[in-house]
Amino acid sequence: MFNNYLKIAVRNLLRNKVYSAINILGLAIGIASCILIFLYVQDELSYENHFSKSGRITRIVGEVIFEGHKDEFAVTPPALAPAVSRFSDIEAVTQFNRAGKQTIWYNNQTFTDEDLVFADSVFFKVFDYELLAGNPATALIAPHTIVLTEEMAEKIFGGVEQAMGEVLQFSRDSYTVTGVYRNLGHSHLNVSGLLSKATIDARTSAEERNTQWFNLNNYTYVLLQNEEQIASLQAQVDDLTQNHVNPWIKENKLNAQMKFIVQPLKDIHFDTRYMHSISSSGNISYVYIFGAVAVFLLLIASINYMNLATARSAKRAKEVGLRKVVGADRSQIIRQFLGESVLLTLIAVLLALALVQIFIPSFNNLTEKNFSSDFFLQWDFLLVILAIVLLVGVVAGSYPAFFLSGFKPADVLKSDKQPRGGSATLRRALVVLQFSISLxxxxxxxVVFTQMHFLKSADLGFNKEQVMVIDVPGGDSTLVQRLPVIKQKLLQNPNVLQVSNSYSIPAEPTNRTLLLMEQDGKMVEKTMDIIAVDYDFISLMGMEIKEGRNFSRDMKTDEKSGIIINEAAAKWLGWSEPIGKKVGTGENRVGDSSTRIIGVVKDFHMSSLHTDVQPLAITLAPESPGYLLARISPENQAATISFVEEQWRMFDQRHPMEYFFMDEFFDRQYRAEEKMLTVFGYFAGLTILIACLGLFGLASFTAEQRTKEIGIRKVLGSTTGNIVLLLSKDFALLVAIAIMLATPVAWYGMSQWLQDFAYRIDLSWWIFALAGLLALVIALATVSFQAVKAALLDPVKAIRTQ
Amino acid sequence: MSMQELIIDTQNLQKKYITDTVETTALAGVDLKIKRGEFVAIMGPSGCGKSTLLNILGMLDSPSSGSFKFLGQEVANVSERQRAKLRKENLGFVFQSFNLIDELTVEENIALPLAYLGFSKSETEKRTLQAMERMGIAHRRSHFPQQLSGGQQQRAAIARAVVSEPALILADEPTGNLDSVHGREVMQLLSELNDAGTTVVMVTHSPTDAEYAHRIVNLFDGQIVTENLNVKRHAAELL
Known part of the structure; x- marks a missing residue:
């Protein structure tokens, strides 16, 4: 019997090649997309899984509430870890902090690295990385030791064994390699090496560290004795905050409240709230969106199967009737048709696996992931495939199976009585659903495309084009002192239009500081963002001074006592006449009244348009490390860049020049959205493709079914145009209904997405009109192919066929 | 003696079709008794209810009211599953339009009833071959139905009807789509089957075909109007 079913199924597939191709191709594309998305989602959800204690590891993060404004930080004060280690239920507490950008020298080679941290000796007790060399318990105890990742060891020394015991020279001091560890899976800890924290601890006293509650620079991780103790840890931390930390802050006359929050390790990757995170976070909404897209694609492909199978059911009706006549009962017929759809799905799965193999490199590019093509050897993947086959095969197959098996042999075996091919209304509804999803x-x-265009072309309040940004390494004071020299040198090239140096640039996290601001004659504490720039920064950036003046070399007092604010700050402080207002800054913030506001700059975007322009203070620091900026002419750009490189080599032999362009750097803030746009665009294309495949099949079925009608109409004088219109009208109506259904859903969804941006486009009618028109044109193009074919039929033949 | 056993016994069999607007009476109280081994032809004009009656006798349809005993068992209101079981164990069908499955070869078509009866592979092969040889189509066993002439298709269909050795064969205008030569061939085959003991009930328009039956039942407006013994056939048998 099984052989018989298989034969029938295979012969049916071969006989109806177009129909089979539509179904198999549609399903294969749907399943291939599903597999890729599954890989992506699985990868995103795999963070921290490789730590054997991951369930017991927690991170403590901080919230600082100041004047009702809450800031959330991934970093905590250095005093937190020693305090927490005295709690009960704790197995270990580790803390580390970022080393920042470092230049490393070894054997006449220079390396730069931004992902090093200073970690204490407990680190490996909490995070059980596999050590390829060295002892995890002792590797980080002594000062001036470093434990590297395998990749770093390979990069610098060419191997793990070669690395051990070697000495790496940093700008300030040197470190001996005492261990090499292997990164086994994804973790939010995107760290390239661990420097012993004992090195920097030696520079301060333990007393100082253990009492300091307002310097947020350490990451604190706690290993609990068991997973349930997270609540008890939170309670103990709250207790500490209430009885010790906040009183301490008050004592030190800092008008703020602190709160610490215990966070499970597994939650960190998707938690994007915290500033100064150790690595860029994932985005759970993209996981949801992609998951939904995968389900949609499968749904649309399954609908094709359901629609085409029922539409074509008239052709199978005789077989069903016969099988029943010779003794098949309904359940046997149902099983047969379910088997057929499972078989079809299996073929589609095989094709999908081939498609995935072909497209995995492009998908890796798109998602910046690194999936290998042997993914299908994993058991959980095989389970997913099995689930897809059963789901699609059974769910998509069951409607046709139940429908077909219900045929009465007495009806279908009489040649003059043909079943109508299932409920046309249901088929129409399913087409509407497909097109709604596509729409x-x-x-x-x-919307995403338009918003991205808007973000990139928006007036930022400064000109980001043609600004070359060169890294000025810190920790080398002679370099900073000689900055004016290189600035002069660079300006000798006529294509270097302007130069400036600045401690911070847009799209970099800014510092936040406490200032005393004059309000109603009193000095009031305010925290605000602050950047330090030189005389030429504002002019080079093309920023506009709205009131007062820019920093001036002629005013010797500017460096010590001149501050420029932005409009947002003036508004926030309630100053109608900001120029001349008193400000207390730095160590002298209490009582130093010689500092004044000298200018107001027109609002500009320090960070992406996700956020509003924040109140900002700009101070003058003509000689600071950070960045050297050069606005260069678009002419001869390559030559200008090599000129700058040449000058830099003469200026600083120790560090290789690292540079980027400001526009690219700024736009990198939209990388996540950019990525989503590409992925979304591709999958949108695929959805409409699969939906159109189905439409094509349905249109051909309708044309076939109405052959006689078309013939009669033509005999009665209908033109080809009339016929095409007649056949297309129905489908156009379905797309029109889909437009009406999709518009509110898409409007709601995209409004939600746009909420992420402080600056966003309006969801104007043309977006929906354009999408609707696009879908309509694509659908009609698909349908009209069949309609024209039907309309051109010889009417005599057409009438005779039925 | 088994000749006297009733294979079909209906009393006041009625069938009504109800659509949105009209109620059509297809059978208006049919009492029909058919003994084992009989060959009965049902005749009548189009729309008289012949096919409806045959469908009910073949358990492809159920009556609206009345009694239908098949081999002494009341089957008028049994479940779909039960009817499927009775069909496959006792009945063989022959249709005007042959109704072979296009995607299966002659041999596969003929073997189909045995598959649903759960026969072993070797038994299926043996019986299928026997049926094909009996109908003279063994040489076309691996052809598909479209590759056969109408007569060959109908012989394949009869082979399929008899392969499971049913007690009763129901034939619905078995020669309707055939020329007279092939038609005669088919009627001879049915007749031979009947001679070998299989009960045959046939719906036909053709008086010539009806000649092969023992008894001719005339249906008009859903009722039996006359029942005639076929003297010729009886005479032939007596000789």
């Missing part, structure tokens, strides 16, 4: 995807793509 939502199209609208989404257009």
């Amino acid at each position: 939502i995807m199209i609208i989404g793509t257009i």
Whole structure:
């Protein structure tokens, strides 16, 4: 019997090649997309899994509430770890802090690295990385030791064994390699090496560290004795905050409240709230969106199967009737058709696996992931495949199976009585559903595209184009002192239009500081963002001074006592006449009244347009490390860049020049959205492709079914144009209904997405009109192919066929 | 003696079709008794209810009211599953339009009833071959139905009807789509089957075909109007 079913199924597939191709191709594309998305989602959810104690590891993060404004930080004060280690239920506490950008010298080679941290000796007790060399318990105890990742060891020394015991020279001091560890899986800890924290601890006293509650620079991780103790840890931390930390802050006349929050390790990757995170975070909404897209694609492909199978059921009706006549009962027929859809799905799965193999490199590019093509050897993947086969095969197969098996042999075996091929209403509803989903995807793509265009072309309040940004390494004071020299040198090239140096640039996290601001004659504490720049920064950036003046070399007092604020700050402080207002800054913030506001700069975007312009203070620091900026002419750009490189080599032999362009750097803030746009765009294309495949099949079925009607109409004088219109009208109506259904859903969804941006486009009608028109044109193009074919049929033949 | 056993016994069999607007009476109280081994032809004009009656006798349809005993068992209101079981164990069908499955070869078509009866592979092969040889189509066993002439298709269909050795064969205008030569061939085959003991009930328009039956039942407007013994056939048998 099984052989018989298989034969029938295979012969049916071969006989109806177009129909089979539509189904198999549609399903294969759907399943291939599903597999890729599954890999992506699984990868995103795999963070921290490789730590054997991951369930017991927690991170403590901080919230600082100041004047009702809450800031959330991934970093905590250095005093936190020693305090927590005295709590009960704790197995270990480790803390580390970022080393920042470092230049490393070894054997006449220079390396730069931004992902090093200073970690204490407990680190490996909490995070059980596999050590390829060295002893995890002792490797980080002594000062001036370093434990590297395998990749770093390979990069610098060419191997693990070669690295051990070697000495790496940093700008300030040197470190001996005492261990090499292997990164086994994804972790938010994107660290390239661990420097012993004992090195920097030696520079301060333990007393100082253990009492300091307002310097946020350490990451604190706690290993609990068991997973349930997270609440008890939170309670103990709250207790500490209430009885010790906040009183301490008050004692030190800092008008703020601190709160610490215990966070499970597994939650960190998707928690994007915290500033100064150790690495860029994932985005759980993209996991959800992609998951939904995968389900949609499968759904649309399954609908094709359901629609085409029922539409074509008239052709199978005789077989069903016969099988029943010779003794098949309904359940046997159902099983047969379910088997067929499972078989079809299996073929589609095989094709999908081939498609995935072909597209995995492009998908890796797109998602910046690194999936290997042997993914299908994992058991959980095989389970997913099995689930897909059963889900699609059984769910998509069950409607046709139940429908077909219900045929009465007495009806279908009489040649003059043919079943109508299932409920046309249901088929129409399913087509509407397919097109609604496609439309939502199209609208989404257009909205994201438009918003991205808006973000990139928006007036930032400064000109980000043609600004070359060169890294000025810190820790080398002679370099900073000689900055004016290189600035002069660079300006000798006529294509270098302006130069400046600045401690911070847009799209970099800014410092936040406590200032005393004059309000109603009193000095009031305010925290605000602050940047330090030189005389030329504002002019080079093309920023506009709205009131007062820019920093001036002629005013010797500017460096010590001149501050420029932005409009947002003036508004926030309630100053209608900001120029001349008193400010207390730095160590002298209490009582130093000689500092004044000298200018107000027009609002500009220090960070992406996700956020509003924050109140900002700009101070003058003509000689600071950070960045050297050069606005260069678009002419001869390559030559200008090599000129700058040449000058830099003469200026600083120790550090290789590292540079980037400001526009690219700034736009990198939209990378996540950019990525989503591309992925979304592709999948939107695929959804509409699969939906159109189905539409094509349905249109051909309708044309076939209405052959006689078309023939009669033509005999009665209908033109080809009339016929095409007649056949297309129905489908156009379905797309129109889909537009009406998709518009509110897409409008809601995309409004939610746009909430992420402080500056956003309006969801204007043309976006929906454009998407609708696009879907309509694509659908009609698909349908009209069949309609024209039907309309051109010889009417005599057409009438005779039925 | 088994000749006297009733294979079909209906009393006041009625069938009504109800659509949105009209109620059509297809059978208006049919009492029909058919003994084992009989060959009965049902005749009548189009729309008289012949096919409806045959469908009910073949358990492809159920009556609206009345009694239908098959081999002494009341089957008028049994479940779909039960009917499927009775069909496959006792009945063989022959249709005007042959109704072979296009995607299966002649041999596969004929073997189909045995598959649903759960026969072993070797037994299936043996019986299928026997049926094909009996119908003279063994040489076309691996052809598909479209590759066969109408007569060959109908012979394949009869082979399929008899392969499971049913007690009763129901034939619905078995020669309707055939020319007279092939038609005669088919009627001879049915007749031979009947001679070998299989009960045959046939719906036909053709008086010539009806000649092969023992008894001719005339149906009009859903009722039996006359029942005639076929003297010729009886005479032939007596000789």
